[in-house]
Amino acid sequence: MLQQDEPKQAAEYLRQAIPMLSQHNLPPTPINYSIFYSYLSGNSQTLNDVIDSIISEKKPFTLAIMLELYEKYINGGATLEQQEKIQHSLEKAMSSASEEVQQVSSGAGEFDSTINKHAETLSYTTDPQAAALVLKQVMQDTREMVKNNQATQARMQETNAEILKMKAELEAVKASSEKDALTGLKNRGAFDKAIDNVVHSETNLSATLVLLDIDHFKRVNDNFGHLVGDRVIRYVSALLTQIVGSEHHIARYGGEEFAVILTGLDIDNAKQLTEKIRIAMSNSKLQRKESGEAIGEVTISAGIATVKATDSVELLIDRADKALYQAKEAGRNKVVIAA
Numbered sequence: 001m002l003q004q005d006e007p008k009q010a011a012e013y014l015r016q017a018i019p020m021l022s023q024h025n026l027p028p029t030p031i032n033y034s035i036f037y038s039y040l041s042g043n044s045q046t047l048n049d050v051i052d053s054i055i056s057e058k059k060p061f062t063l064a065i066m067l068e069l070y071e072k073y074i075n076g077g078a079t080l081e082q083q084e085k086i087q088h089s090l091e092k093a094m095s096s097a098s099e100e101v102q103q104v105s106s107g108a109g110e111f112d113s114t115i116n117k118h119a120e121t122l123s124y125t126t127d128p129q130a131a132a133l134v135l136k137q138v139m140q141d142t143r144e145m146v147k148n149n150q151a152t153q154a155r156m157q158e159t160n161a162e163i164l165k166m167k168a169e170l171e172a173v174k175a176s177s178e179k180d181a182l183t184g185l186k187n188r189g190a191f192d193k194a195i196d197n198v199v200h201s202e203t204n205l206s207a208t209l210v211l212l213d214i215d216h217f218k219r220v221n222d223n224f225g226h227l228v229g230d231r232v233i234r235y236v237s238a239l240l241t242q243i244v245g246s247e248h249h250i251a252r253y254g255g256e257e258f259a260v261i262l263t264g265l266d267i268d269n270a271k272q273l274t275e276k277i278r279i280a281m282s283n284s285k286l287q288r289k290e291s292g293e294a295i296g297e298v299t300i301s302a303g304i305a306t307v308k309a310t311d312s313v314e315l316l317i318d319r320a321d322k323a324l325y326q327a328k329e330a331g332r333n334k335v336v337i338a339a
């Protein structure tokens, strides 16, 4: 398990980890990085012993070995929260190292130009012989320094590029872990986090939870098959994204159920927006892609609940769920606001 190291210390581990990865022909993926980060920080003596013996026996660090090490020593028994901490610590380390590299890199550039200026000034000295000698020496030193600086800068830029790549990889891992595979919407895990944040938020921004469910969806599956059912789910997802917009949180809550967290809208506006979704859905003329056969009217029902100051996540979801149930009971294709 990685600790929350100080940013400077973490950045140092990062700098050391990168050459180690390339030395062992390992791509800088978050998993590979985590293992060597942990190795360098000495978090687990057992992990260090295993790695040391692999190195001393000159064995390759295969993908299988890296995954096993990760599962056993880094991720073993880690909760989601702990995994997030690791991610957070990695992100912190990387942005701190990235900043430092940028600073040193631009400093090296300045040094180059100062040396060049000195050389230029000396070339105007009045004693021609002395000036020529000094100038020759300065020019030589300057050329040497510029060369060294350029090499250092190139190395730093390489490191910086590696760090940025890792950062992007981490972000991609995070985004895909929050995504629902079928629809591309946020998944249940991401929703659980988002709704928890909204309920415990200190801001007074009004927020509303909308639960939506496709009506008689079982019939779609029964009459047209599961694949068509999946396409209908994707259709509803696309419609939600289009109407609600990316500023709000849209998630697939369960099989044919969706959850939308609307922030900054009062209950009337939230109702209007949900009605828009309901109407658009009931006006959709869905048909099978291959045969053009009509699927028939597919509608949705929705329950809306406003977040109250005294709410817990359970209470809020329970109110929205009850409103959704009432919409179903009232004949479906309805939007009901929770009492």
Ligand SMILES: Nc1nc2c(ncn2[C@@H]2O[C@H](COP(=O)(O)OP(=O)(O)OP(=O)(O)O)[C@@H](O)[C@H]2O)c(=O)[nH]1
Residues within 6 Å of the ligand: 182, 213, 214, 215, 216, 217, 218, 219, 221, 225, 226, 227, 228, 229, 230, 233, 254, 255, 256, 328, 332
């Ligand atoms: N194709 C497909 N079907 C799913 C998926 N997840 C859940 N389902 C189906 O969704 C259906 C949900 O059915 P029910 O909960 O009985 O409700 P319903 O038929 O939608 O009817 P009401 O909600 O009462 O209007 C079940 O038949 C599930 O098998 C999925 O990912 N793809």
